Amino acid sequence: MIKSLIYKEVLVIFKEKGTFFWLFLLPIFFIVIFALIFGNQKTSQTVHYYDADRTAASQQLIETMQSTAGFDLKYDSKKSLDSQLASLKNGKITALLVIPEGFEASLNAADETSPTSLKLYRDASADMTIGPIKALLNNVVSIYKDQKITAALKESGQTDVEASAAIAPPIEIQDVAEKAFKNDSVTQYVPGYTIMFVFFIMTTMINSFMRDRGNGMLSRLRSTPMQPIHYLIGMWIPNIIVVIVQCTVLLLFGKIVFGMHLGNLFALFSVVFILSICATGLGLMISMVSSNENIGNAFVQIFTMGGAIVGGLWYPWDLLPEFARKIGVFLPHHWAQDSLQNIMIRGANVEDVWQGLLILLAYGVAGLVIALLRFKKFITSSVS
Amino acid sequence: MTSVLKVDRLTKMYGSKQALDGISFEVKEGSCFGLLGPNGAGKSTTMKIITSILEPTSGSAEVLGYDIRKQSAAIRQQVGYVPQEITLHNKLTAEQNLAFFGEMYGVKGATLKERIRVVLEQVGLADRGKDMVGSFSGGMKRRINIAAALLHRPKLVILDEPTVGIDPQSRNHIFEMVRELCREGVTLIYSTHYMEEVETLCDDIAIIDHGRVVVQGALDELLERYTTKAVYVEGIGLDGAPEAEEIKSVVQEGKGWRLETDEPLRVMKAVSERYEKTRATITALEMMRPSLESVFLSMTGTSLRD
Numbered sequence: 196m197i198k199s200l201i202y203k204e205v206l207v208i209f210k211e212k213g214t215f216f217w218l219f220l221l222p223i224f225f226i227v228i229f230a231l232i233f234g235n236q237k238t239s240q241t242v243h244y245y246d247a248d249r250t251a252a253s254q255q256l257i258e259t260m261q262s263t264a265g266f267d268l269k270y271d272s273k274k275s276l277d278s279q280l281a282s283l284k285n286g287k288i289t290a291l292l293v294i295p296e297g298f299e300a301s302l303n304a305a306d307e308t309s310p311t312s313l314k315l316y317r318d319a320s321a322d323m324t325i326g327p328i329k330a331l332l333n334n335v336v337s338i339y340k341d342q343k344i345t346a347a348l349k350e351s352g353q354t355d356v357e358a359s360a361a362i363a364p365p366i367e368i369q370d371v372a373e374k375a376f377k378n379d380s381v382t383q384y385v386p387g388y389t390i391m392f393v394f395f396i397m398t399t400m401i402n403s404f405m406r407d408r409g410n411g412m413l414s415r416l417r418s419t420p421m422q423p424i425h426y427l428i429g430m431w432i433p434n435i436i437v438v439i440v441q442c443t444v445l446l447l448f449g450k451i452v453f454g455m456h457l458g459n460l461f462a463l464f465s466v467v468f469i470l471s472i473c474a475t476g477l478g479l480m481i482s483m484v485s486s487n488e489n490i491g492n493a494f495v496q497i498f499t500m501g502g503a504i505v506g507g508l509w510y511p512w513d514l515l516p517e518f519a520r521k522i523g524v525f526l527p528h529h530w531a532q533d534s535l536q537n538i539m540i541r542g543a544n545v546e547d548v549w550q551g552l553l554i555l556l557a558y559g560v561a562g563l564v565i566a567l568l569r570f571k572k573f574i575t576s577s578v579s
Numbered sequence: 580m581t582s583v584l585k586v587d588r589l590t591k592m593y594g595s596k597q598a599l600d601g602i603s604f605e606v607k608e609g610s611c612f613g614l615l616g617p618n619g620a621g622k623s624t625t626m627k628i629i630t631s632i633l634e635p636t637s638g639s640a641e642v643l644g645y646d647i648r649k650q651s652a653a654i655r656q657q658v659g660y661v662p663q664e665i666t667l668h669n670k671l672t673a674e675q676n677l678a679f680f681g682e683m684y685g686v687k688g689a690t691l692k693e694r695i696r697v698v699l700e701q702v703g704l705a706d707r708g709k710d711m712v713g714s715f716s717g718g719m720k721r722r723i724n725i726a727a728a729l730l731h732r733p734k735l736v737i738l739d740e741p742t743v744g745i746d747p748q749s750r751n752h753i754f755e756m757v758r759e760l761c762r763e764g765v766t767l768i769y770s771t772h773y774m775e776e777v778e779t780l781c782d783d784i785a786i787i788d789h790g791r792v793v794v795q796g797a798l799d800e801l802l803e804r805y806t807t808k809a810v811y812v813e814g815i816g817l818d819g820a821p822e823a824e825e826i827k828s829v830v831q832e833g834k835g836w837r838l839e840t841d842e843p844l845r846v847m848k849a850v851s852e853r854y855e856k857t858r859a860t861i862t863a864l865e866m867m868r869p870s871l872e873s874v875f876l877s878m879t880g881t882s883l884r885d
Contacts, residue, residue: 199682203668203675210670411664418630418660419683420652 196421200429201436204403208437214399218441222392223448226385230453233380241267242328244292245276252299256313259335266331283316289324291316292332382456385449386535387508389442390528393470394499396438397478401491403430404482404573413574423574427566431479438471458538462545465552466534473527473555476562483569502528530554582641583608583735583766584629589638591624591790598624600790601638606768606783611761613781613798614770615871621790622770623663626739629768630660643734656685659728663740665720666727669713673704673723676712677730684731691730698726701759703752718749725753729760736760737768742776754780774871786875793878798871805877806869810838810846813863814854823849835863 208214242260246253261268271279282288293314301311315332317325341362348358407413407430416426446463449455457463477498485491503509505519506528515523523529534551537543545552584606591599599621606612614622627633629642631651640647642654667676674695681691699705702722712720725741738757742750757780760767769781777784778798785795794801812821813835820829820836825845830837840846843866854861875881 196683196685199679203671203679206675207668207670410666411662412666414627414632415660415662415664415666416683417632418627418655418658418662419680420655420685421683 196425197429197432200421200425201432204430204433205436207403208399208433214437217395217398218392218437219444222388222441222445225388225392226445226449227452229384229388230381233384240265240324240327241269242292242331243269243271243279243288243290244294245279246270246294247276247296248294248298250299252302253294256294256298256335259338260331263331263334265327280316283318286318289318290328292328381449381453382536382539383511385446385453385455386532386539387503389445389449390470390506390531390535391499391503391508392445393438393441393474393531394477394502394528395495396434396441396474397481397495397499398492399437400430400434400475400478401482401485401488401495405485405488405491408573408576417574423570427479427570431475434475434478435471438474439467442467442470456539458540458542459544462538462543462548463535465545466531466538466548466555469552469555469559470527470531472559473531473562474559476559476566477527478562479566480562480569483566483573502526505529507532527555527558581608582606583643584612584768585641586625586629587639589625589628589640590636591621591628591633592636598790599628599635599638602785602787602790602792603638604785604792604795606766608766609761609764610782611757611767611769611780613777613784614768614787615772615774615777615784615875616787616793617772620772620787622772622787623739624790625787626660626737626768626770630658630737631655632660656731657734659731659733659736661725661728661736661738661741663743665717665724667712667720667723669711671712672709673699673712673715674708676723677708677727680727681730686731694730694732698729701729701756702726716746716749718745718752721745722749722752722756725756733765735766735768737770739770740772741769742771742773774875778871784871786871786878788875788879794874801874802869802871806873807839808841808843808869809867810840810843810850811863811865811867812836812838812850812861814859814861816857816859817854817861818857818859821846821850821853823853825849837867 244257246257257268257270260266274282276293279288279291283291293316295312295314298311298313313332315328317328344362345358348361349355353361407416413426417423446455446457446467450457481491481494485494502523505515505523506526507515507520507523508528512520512523512529512533530551534543534548534555537548537551541547582605584604586605587603588601589599589603590597590601602621602625614625616622624633628635628647629640631642631647631654634648643657645651645653647654668679671679677695677698678691681687681694686694695708696705699708702725704719704722704726707715707719712723715723721741721743725738728736741753745753754776757767757769769777771777781798783795783797784801786793794805796804807827811832813833820831821838823838823840823846825840825842826838827841828839830839838846838850847864847866850864851861
């Protein structure tokens with residue numbers, strides 16, 4: 196009987212067009228859109244400048260800045276300074292670096308004690324954009340300072356080596372990258388949106404249970420030799436199958452279309468399987484405790500979307516504010532994403548993601564237990 | 580004749596609302612038993628208790644010799660229940676829907692395949708087995724809904740309002756199917772609020788209202804006991820209501836009169852003789868069939884349709 200229930204429910208789910216839309220088409224759409232937008236994101240930042248000096252020194256300054264990776268200096272020779280400042284005022288550009296007339300002369304002045312000024316005009320509302328530009332300028336200022344100190348040390352009779360040693364920083368940063376595969380927007384959004392849309396299986400489950408309760412199917416099945424627990428199992432397992440198929444399709448889509456690295460397949464399947472138990476266990480619980488379809492689906496929306504935000508499915512976990520991470524760590528979304536990313540990016544195996552698996556399983560089991568406790572009431576409400 | 584169903588003082592409470600108030604009745608083997616009553620009278624609750632979907636608050640019932648409280652599993656094996664609601668999946672074919680219900684009753688493999696073929700023929704939809712149920716009319720869906728309860732060859736079939744909102748063709752199919760099942764020896768309990776259906780199909784009836792059995796017995800006996808015979812006359816140029824010694828009362832009805840009497844044939848003769856002598860033209864002169872509406876009216880003081 197369980198087999199018959201499973202077969203029937205699988206047929207019903209896969210013949211429902213809405214299933215394909217919610218569980219397959221919509222996540223693929225989101226994955227493609229976000230991967231295209233953020234995958235091809237321009238990494239260099241444009242810095243507009245106006246060179247009023249037009250000397251070798253000002254040109255050297257521009258070249259020094261230009262040589263820094265991540266910045267693209269742009270000079271519009273056709274526009275006057277006033278015109279460019281007007282563009283800044285209108286919000287068309289966020290910053291304008293002005294090299295004043297007499298910049299070279301000021302640098303070369305032997306007895307100059309006050310520093311040569313560069314003016315950075317900026318849009319006061321664009322702090323996030325200005326930050327990196329200021330860091331660039333501070334770096335350039337630091338280079339000029341080192342040159343000045345080196346020249347002074349040489350003048351005082353020190354050799355090149357001695358002068359270099361004197362200005363060498365006492366601390367250096369060593370960049371040590373652990374073993375990792377490509378970590379980019381694809382490894383953020385493909386598992387992220389896969390997990391988010393996995394939780395929408397709860398909507399499918401709520402709709403199925405409410406349908407059977409509302410149209411008399413459950414009542415009718417109670418008149419057959421079927422045991423109530425058979426019904427619960429028969430309605431649960433098809434959704435586990437659907438989630439596994441859904442994850443397989445979406446992750447393979449990521450691999451085939453974006454070349455995403457899947458990592459250890461056994462570990463990956465383990466996460467997918469436990470995630471399917473987690474999402475469907477919670478789906479059973481919500482179906483049993485909700486008095487109607489609208490209440491159940493409203494809860495699913497809040498849980499799924501809210502969990503996606505604070506669980507690090509939409510943004511990298513490290514970029515989330517502290518308070519969001521404090522909430523996210525209690526949600527299955529985070530642990531599913533963390534486990535999948537560890538497998539895909541850091542080459543983790545099952546034993547490396549046991550903590551995430553255990554937490555996901557705990558959520559699923561908790562959902563199942565609550566569903567079982569509420570099942571009798573659900574059955575009774577269907578026949579009275 | 581043995582009883583397949585004995586209901587004894589059943590009560591059912593939904594919270595503080597009393598749905599059944601000590602109903603008792605019996606159903607004879609091989610009969611078509613009509614459970615008649617207005618909406619909300621307690622018919623569906625009674626049927627759900629008989630099929631052990633619901634538990635009664637008090638009282639007892641035996642179905643095919645099995646106690647509904649202690650032997651519900653045995654009852655479920657041998658009873659086919661057709662609910663008022665259409666419980667089919669529109670995205671599945673008629674055969675897929677029937678296969679699902681057949682398996683729920685424990686019918687499998689080649690037997691199930693054969694039973695699906697037979698029941699589809701019984702409901703007159705043998706050529707639509709592979710079509711999606713979503714493409715069916717309401718009447719066709721009702722027929723498949725009934726077919727789903729016949730797959731395991733039940734000894735007792737319970738039909739709860741099986742003809743609500745369907746076309747005449749499907750209604751006729753259902754009537755014919757009910758008659759055929761009765762001929763095969765299957766006992767049927769037919770719940771409806773359409774008294775004409777009970778009059779057409781059933782041998783015995785129970786009229787239920789406000790959770791109580793108002794009256795029960797053989798249909799013919801009840802009609803004989805609780806209704807007055809009458810003659811209806813209608814014509815052109817009639818000079819007032821007909822008069823005759825045998826007429827107990829005259830009620831104007833439509834364009835004519837209903838003449839209540841214990842001797843309808845004598846009244847008909849008297850009326851025809853009287854108007855033969857005048858120039859009036861009689862357009863209708865017929866014996867009125869006693870109806871369950873009259874039974875319900877005489878027992879409850881209200882119309883069944885109220």
